[in-house]
Amino acid sequence: MKQAMLKSPNICHIEWDQRKQTISSKLQRNIGFMNKQNLLPQNDIHRRIIHLDMDAFYASVETQRNPELKNKALVIGQDPRNNGGHGVVATCNYVARKYGVHSAMPAIKAVKLIPKSELVFVRPDFKKYRSVSAKIHSFMHEITDKVESIALDEAYLDVTHNKLGQNLAVQVAIGLQRRIRTELGLNSSFGVSYNKFLAKMGSEYAKPFGRTVILPYEAKQFLGMQKIEKFPGVGPKTQEQLHEMGIYTGADLQKVADFVLIKKFKKMGYFLAQHAHGIDLRPVIADSDTNRKSIGMERTYEPAIYTRDEALTHIRHYCKHLEDELKKRNFFAQTVVIKVRDNDFDTVTKRRKLTKPSNSQYDYYDSARELFDKTSNFLEKGIRLIGVTVTDFKKDEYQTINLFDY
Ligand code: TTP
Ligand code: MG
Ligand code: MG
Numbered sequence: 001m002k003q004a005m006l007k008s009p010n011i012c013h014i015e016w017d018q019r020k021q022t023i024s025s026k027l028q029r030n031i032g033f034m035n036k037q038n039l040l041p042q043n044d045i046h047r048r049i050i051h052l053d054m055d056a057f058y059a060s061v062e063t064q065r066n067p068e069l070k071n072k073a074l075v076i077g078q079d080p081r082n083n084g085g086h087g088v089v090a091t092c093n094y095v096a097r098k099y100g101v102h103s104a105m106p107a108i109k110a111v112k113l114i115p116k117s118e119l120v121f122v123r124p125d126f127k128k129y130r131s132v133s134a135k136i137h138s139f140m141h142e143i144t145d146k147v148e149s150i151a152l153d154e155a156y157l158d159v160t161h162n163k164l165g166q167n168l169a170v171q172v173a174i175g176l177q178r179r180i181r182t183e184l185g186l187n188s189s190f191g192v193s194y195n196k197f198l199a200k201m202g203s204e205y206a207k208p209f210g211r212t213v214i215l216p217y218e219a220k221q222f223l224g225m226q227k228i229e230k231f232p233g234v235g236p237k238t239q240e241q242l243h244e245m246g247i248y249t250g251a252d253l254q255k256v257a258d259f260v261l262i263k264k265f266k267k268m269g270y271f272l273a274q275h276a277h278g279i280d281l282r283p284v285i286a287d288s289d290t291n292r293k294s295i296g297m298e299r300t301y302e303p304a305i306y307t308r309d310e311a312l313t314h315i316r317h318y319c320k321h322l323e324d325e326l327k328k329r330n331f332f333a334q335t336v337v338i339k340v341r342d343n344d345f346d347t348v349t350k351r352r353k354l355t356k357p358s359n360s361q362y363d364y365y366d367s368a369r370e371l372f373d374k375t376s377n378f379l380e381k382g383i384r385l386i387g388v389t390v391t392d393f394k395k396d397e398y399q400t401i402n403l404f405d406y
Pocket of ligand 1: 053054055056057058059089090091092103104151153154207208
């Protein structure tokens with residue numbers, strides 16, 4: 001791949017490994033701007049997050065295996081001329097996009113928009129896309145195991161600490177983008193920043209075949225120039241309401257007091273206000289973590305525990321910890337399990353199904369306490385170990401697919 005074919009990074013002024021040493025007073029002031037709204041959580045600018053998204057993914061895979069498609073307006077989907085006008089566009093290449101075609105559009109509309117001589121329909125081959133996606137993921141896992149897949153063609157990587165020992169997140173991202181291009185012949189775009197929201201805004205800003213780096217002190221300026229509809233969760237209805245308030249860009253949004261946004265848009269307003277100020281504390285949740293079957297906490301006690309009150313105090317503490325862990329992952333658990341061991345090493349585990357999936361410490365505690373009371377004979381010998389585990393997870397799909405789409 002020729003370096004010249006790559007755009008130079010859109011925004012990249014200082015590198016993060018030098019951040020502490022080069023922090024200027026201007027930089028300090030701009031970071032301060034992001035924290036001064038006291039309704040909002042404290043910003044965290046210390047992570048290095050990459051969001052990578054493949055360009056016209058299905059269409060590019062098809063072109064890669066059949067180069068004749070390259071200069072055609074390629075639409076992935078069933079040809080509506082052969083099936084009574086039905087079907088939608090899964091995606092299309094950038095040639096087709098020039099004619100105004102896009103994902104989820106009725107395929108028949110693509111037929112109307114694109115000249116017949118240029119238009120080609122290819123039926124999707126999901127097996128192939130899954131196998132290409134698996135290869136991309138294997139490259140990502142050579143960098144870090146903190147990979148959170150959002151779709152077949154898109155993932156977040158937390159590279160704050162990475163297997164390459166590379167401090168510069170942008171270098172890690174460039175390496176990944178190059179590898180995908182040289183080994184798979186496919187283009188991608190990435191955004192690098194200190195949180196997921198900015199990294200994703202960055203990868204979209206750069207598309208296609210682009211790189212965007214948004215450093216902490218650049219966030220205000222970058223967000224300021226974004227159109228309001230680019231912010232996650234701003235659909236046509238919210239966009240209209242914002243326009244009525246005279247808000248068209250991120251800069252307009254930054255001028256609105258947090259409480260105004262929260263009052264008008266409730267939870268979404270709270271996220272909008274955070275976004276306006278470059279705040280997004282969501283962690284990158286590793287796919288391996290998402291596939292976990294249970295999360296638990298247990299501890300041994302020396303001296304042993306002889307009173308119910310003391311045991312329940314520990315159990316209450318575990319339940320609080322489990323609530324935090326599940327909320328971090330947008331998980332809800334439907335089963336609570338306790339484990340108790342006495343001084344004779346007799347061990348018992350008991351489980352209880354909740355009436356509905358929950359991420360509340362109080363639900364966990366109610367069940368854990370009832371289960372514990374069934375083992376109260378263990379108190380006589382003295383309890384050496386207590387554990388509480390929650391399992392039978394349901395992921396909060398609503399939040400996971402799009403946290404901001406209320
Ligand atoms: P996207 O990343 O949204 O789109 P894209 O990769 O085709 O184009 P871009 O360069 O803008 O990223 O989606 C990834 C794949 O998911 C896409 O190639 C096809 C599929 N897809 C659908 O099947 N239906 C849809 O509505 C969308 C948006 C995507
Ligand atoms: Mg894509
Ligand atoms: Mg995508």
